[in-house]
Amino acid sequence: MILTLAFRNLFHDRIRLAVTLIGILFSIVLVAVQLGLYLGSSRMITANIDHANADLWVTAYGAKSFEDGGLLLTDRERHQALATPGIKSVVPILVSFAEWRKPEGGSTRVVVIGSDFDDNGLVPWSLSEGTLEDIQAPDAIAVDKSYLNELGISGIGDTAQAAAGRVKVRALTEGVRSFTQSPYVYTTLNRARQLFGADADRTTFFLVKLAPGADAAQVKADLSSRLETAEVLSTEEFRDRSLKQWLFRTGAGIALIGGALLGSLVGTVIVAQTLYSSTKDHIHEFATLRALGSSAGYIHKVILAQAGLSAVIGYLLGMSIALVILYLSKGSALPLVMTPGLAFWLFALTVAMCAISALSAIMKVTKIDPATVFSR
Amino acid sequence: MTTTPVLVAENVVKELGSGAGLVIALKGVSLELVPGELTLLMGPSGSGKTTLLSILGCIMAPTSGTLTIAGQQIAGLGPEELAKIRRDHIGFIFQSYNLFPTLNAIENVRIALDVRGITGFAATSRAEEVLRDVGLGHRLTNYPGNLSGGEQQRVAVARAIASSPDIVLADEPTAALDSENGHAVMALLSRIAKEQQRSVLAVTHDPRTLGYADRVVRIEDGKIVGEERRPEGLNAPEITDLTKRRKIHA
Ligand SMILES: Nc1ncnc2c1ncn2[C@@H]1O[C@H](COP(=O)(O)OP(=O)(O)OP(=O)(O)O)[C@@H](O)[C@H]1O
Ligand SMILES: [Mg+2]
Numbered sequence: 001m002i003l004t005l006a007f008r009n010l011f012h013d014r015i016r017l018a019v020t021l022i023g024i025l026f027s028i029v030l031v032a033v034q035l036g037l038y039l040g041s042s043r044m045i046t047a048n049i050d051h052a053n054a055d056l057w058v059t060a061y062g063a064k065s066f067e068d069g070g071l072l073l074t075d076r077e078r079h080q081a082l083a084t085p086g087i088k089s090v091v092p093i094l095v096s097f098a099e100w101r102k103p104e105g106g107s108t109r110v111v112v113i114g115s116d117f118d119d120n121g122l123v124p125w126s127l128s129e130g131t132l133e134d135i136q137a138p139d140a141i142a143v144d145k146s147y148l149n150e151l152g153i154s155g156i157g158d159t160a161q162a163a164a165g166r167v168k169v170r171a172l173t174e175g176v177r178s179f180t181q182s183p184y185v186y187t188t189l190n191r192a193r194q195l196f197g198a199d200a201d202r203t204t205f206f207l208v209k210l211a212p213g214a215d216a217a218q219v220k221a222d223l224s225s226r227l228e229t230a231e232v233l234s235t236e237e238f239r240d241r242s243l244k245q246w247l248f249r250t251g252a253g254i255a256l257i258g259g260a261l262l263g264s265l266v267g268t269v270i271v272a273q274t275l276y277s278s279t280k281d282h283i284h285e286f287a288t289l290r291a292l293g294s295s296a297g298y299i300h301k302v303i304l305a306q307a308g309l310s311a312v313i314g315y316l317l318g319m320s321i322a323l324v325i326l327y328l329s330k331g332s333a334l335p336l337v338m339t340p341g342l343a344f345w346l347f348a349l350t351v352a353m354c355a356i357s358a359l360s361a362i363m364k365v366t367k368i369d370p371a372t373v374f375s376r
Numbered sequence: 377m378t379t380t381p382v383l384v385a386e387n388v389v390k391e392l393g394s395g396a397g398l399v400i401a402l403k404g405v406s407l408e409l410v411p412g413e414l415t416l417l418m419g420p421s422g423s424g425k426t427t428l429l430s431i432l433g434c435i436m437a438p439t440s441g442t443l444t445i446a447g448q449q450i451a452g453l454g455p456e457e458l459a460k461i462r463r464d465h466i467g468f469i470f471q472s473y474n475l476f477p478t479l480n481a482i483e484n485v486r487i488a489l490d491v492r493g494i495t496g497f498a499a500t501s502r503a504e505e506v507l508r509d510v511g512l513g514h515r516l517t518n519y520p521g522n523l524s525g526g527e528q529q530r531v532a533v534a535r536a537i538a539s540s541p542d543i544v545l546a547d548e549p550t551a552a553l554d555s556e557n558g559h560a561v562m563a564l565l566s567r568i569a570k571e572q573q574r575s576v577l578a579v580t581h582d583p584r585t586l587g588y589a590d591r592v593v594r595i596e597d598g599k600i601v602g603e604e605r606r607p608e609g610l611n612a613p614e615i616t617d618l619t620k621r622r623k624i625h626a
Contacts, residue, residue, distance in 0.1 A: 001483070001490035008478035288474040291435055292535075293463030294491035295456060370435045373474055374426045374547050 006305035020274040024314025027267025032322035034260035036336030044179040045246045046239045052122040054207035057238045061231050065245040069204035080226045086214030091121035092203035094192040098163035102152025109182040114192020121207045124186040130171025140170035147183035163195040272357035279361035290370040303361050307354035315350045381408035382542045388441035401427040403598040409575035414566045417579045419595035425579040433545045434458045463492050467536030469546035473528045475520040481531045482516050488535045506534040526557025546578040562588040
């Protein structure tokens with residue numbers, strides 16, 4: 001009967017129900033979009049790290065993110081690393097911002113990634129046109145299809161200038177987007193060094209693979225003590241550091257999380273307001289229930305059931321709209337991401353939101369004097 | 377008739393309001409209710425009838441005096457314990473029915489069972505049974521809005537007796553009803569008292585109800601001023617005034 005009564009109370013006033021549901025829907029969509037953007041951004045920021053084949057990253061001391069490692073490491077660090085017990089391989093990759101000069105004039109900023117694919121360190125993934133061999137040709141690069149326009153080129157075979165040298169598009173990736181909005185340009189390690197005029201042993205990172213059975217923490221500590229000028233990070237640590245740099249130092253993540261908080265706050269306020277006024281309208285019935293001998297808990301359950309029903313209906317509506325937006329955002333500069341985990345947390349958030357909203361209504365019924373049943 | 381009273385109130389005093397607005401609504405009321413009797417509580421407006429009913433029904437606590445229900449002392453019980461006494465022993469009927477407008481007749485009765493932990497098929501069949509008993513077998517799924525006043529009050533009576541309480545308390549149960557429906561509801565209350573051996577106490581202004589009473593208690597200005605009992609075996613709506621030793625007429 002608790003559910004029946006809650007359901008009838010809700011549907012008794014359709015307009016209020018609509019306001020409640022719109023409130024929940026609004027905040028679910030807002031929170032889903034904000035957190036979806038947050039997740040989407042996170043994935044973009046860590047995409048290269050996630051696709052690299054490394055147990056440990058050696059970076060110049062204080063490297064803030066994947067894009068920001070400098071060109072400071074040399075063969076000295078490489079040999080020190082190779083001499084460390086428990087390390088199987090040490091693969092250099094070069095990452096640096098560069099100026100891209102468009103064939104038709106004008107320029108933009110790109111991130112050049114130099115890596116020898118044979119080393120199996122970092123290989124451009126999801127190639128849609130061209131092959132890895134194509135990228136090994138002199139001057140060859142791979143860029144993402146979605147950035148062709150921005151780079152002032154039209155596709156395979158076009159040339160441009162990156163940093164200090166000429167490059168020719170030989171392969172295209174799909175869906176490899178950059179959070180900094182500076183497109184990634186993949187080429188070989190040597191070609192990258194040439195573009196930046198760097199010494200033949202200069203590099204940005206070393207990707208370290210451990211020998212089978214090696215103790216990661218032990219090797220990491222050992223390697224750190226050997227390298228004075230460089231830092232050794234686990235993949236996890238490096239991901240966190242890149243996320244921190246782009247999401248938090250830049251404030252982008254704060255804005256997204258702030259938006260999500262605001263969304264849940266607005267939702268909570270609207271639901272609290274409608275639930276409170278519904279409870280007020282039905283206060284005489286609650287007093288009657290109390291006079292009939294119901295416990296306070298029984299009445300609270302009716303109100304919580306009203307909140308819970310609103311939450312479920314609002315969530316389903318909100319999620320459907322969020323999924324439509326998600327679908328539409330595919331292929332945009334910043335696609336939204338929805339995972340089962342996020343969907344679950346959104347539901348938990350909706351329920352929490354509605355439960356908190358129920359508090360004011362519950363406080364209202366707690367003050368009911370059943371004696372009012374006689375004075376209508 | 378020597379039956380043990382199911383409710384005993386002794387010297388109940390109730391102060392309402394505070395400061396300059398303080399009203400002593402009950403000034404030492406003692407009353408017993410025994411099973412199998414329909415008692416009417418009559419008195420002028422403002423005399424304290426509703427206040428007394430609220431106290432007897434454990435909805436309000438007396439300022440002083442004692443109340444014992446089914447052998448249990450009520451003094452000092454908290455709101456939840458009072459709610460339990462109401463669940464276990466008392467059924468209420470209100471002047472304006474107080475039905476749930478969003479629930480149909482069966483559901484209105486079921487909810488009173490639900491708060492007592494009676495659910496499912498047991499609740500539905502009991503609800504149907506009492507609704508048939510009050511003559512509403514053909515209105516089981518009607519909503520209050522689609523029932524006449526008399527029918528609504530009979531749903532309320534069904535709701536009050538569904539859990540077989542020892543005591544049924546009614547505040548002006550006929551005040552909103554026309555003569556015919558008023559009589560029907562009083563006859564029902566009288567039958568409930570007799571057939572099911574319950575104590576029924578009804579507050580009323582309505583002289584038409586007198587004929588159904590086994591006993592009439594008169595209250596004025598917060599004090600009981602008279603009690604009349606229908607002599608054993610007398611069925612006519614004529615009651616002997618025990619206090620004042622005169623015949624009263626309905
Ligand atoms: N909450 C309250 N605060 C102060 N005084 C009150 C309150 N409720 C009732 N009273 C007063 O207590 C007295 C008894 O009220 P009560 O409602 O019991 O009378 P009643 O006999 O039921 O009257 P009626 O026949 O009009 O329903 C009245 O004088 C009333 O004004
Ligand atoms: Mg009254």
